[in-house]
Amino acid sequence: MKKIIIINGPNLNLLGIRETSIYGKQSFNDYLNELKTNYPTVKIEFYQSNVEGELINKIQEIGFTYDGIILNAAAYTHTSVGIADAIAAIQTPVIEVHISNIYEREEIRHTSLISKNVEGVICGFGLKSYALALEALI
Ligand code: DQA
Secondary structure (H helix, E strand, C coil), X not given: CEEEEEEECXXXXXCCCXXXXXXCCCCHHHHHHHHHHHCCCEEEEEEECCCHXXXXXXXXXXXXXXXXXXXXXXXXXXXXXXXXXXXXXXXXXXXXXXXXXXXHCCHHHHCCCCHHHCCEEEXXXXXXXXXXXXXXXX
């Protein structure tokens, strides 16, 4: 059974409550349960942190044993050399996802420091971006 982890960065613990016109009204737990039901043959784990160093620790911890990482680094996408370096250091393939289409938003969101180190990027499809990333990994 393939082992895949979804890692969500800062403020994504507030999905369903936070800026619902951009991120939608569904909580991530709710969506995760749907994903697990729809992909019963994949072991899907989940980790969320608002803390940059904790995200780096998690990437290092699972980055040599899991089959894939679906990473929404949220705001750290645009700022974190540390997360970009952690992705470059590990062996597990990483897919970068974003719920919103970051290219139709403010200019600061048009730059991703992590994209050059990932297998591919999926953005703009709402929470479905995670299912598309899962499809790509399996
Ligand atoms: C996001 C886009 C980021 O610019 C933002 O900081 C987020 C969420 C997305 O999923 O659309 O927190 O990664």
